[in-house]
Amino acid sequence: xxxxxxxxxxxxxxxxxxxxxxxxxxxxxxxxxxxxxxxxxxxxxxxxxxxxxxxxxxxxxxxx
Numbered sequence: 001x002x003x004x005x006x007x008x009x010x011x012x013x014x015x016x017x018x019x020x021x022x023x024x025x026x027x028x029x030x031x032x033x034x035x036x037x038x039x040x041x042x043x044x045x046x047x048x049x050x051x052x053x054x055x056x057x058x059x060x061x062x063x064x
Contacts (some may be wrong), residue, residue, distance in 0.1 A: 003027050004034040008041060008058040010051040028064065034060035 006026050011019035025039060028034040038060055045051040 001028045003029065003063040004031050004060050006038050006041075006058075006060050008038065008056060010056040012045070012050050014050070024058075025047050028032060028060075031060060032063075 002023065004027070006028065008024040010022055012022045013019045026037065027038065042053070042056055046053050051061065
């Protein structure tokens with residue numbers, strides 16, 4: 001069992017400005033925790049209208 005890293009990149013839209021690229025990177029102890037965080041962040045960005053689903057890139061990768 002090793003560490004897992006979540007890497008997400010998305011153009012985030014703010015009401016007062018144009019889109020800006022944002023990167024989210026975080027380490028997790030398990031793949032399940034990483035997947036849960038990825039799902040939550042993607043859904044939250046979409047629900048708030050800050051990022052389009054097809055424009056969010058990345059996911060969980062194993063760290064060696």
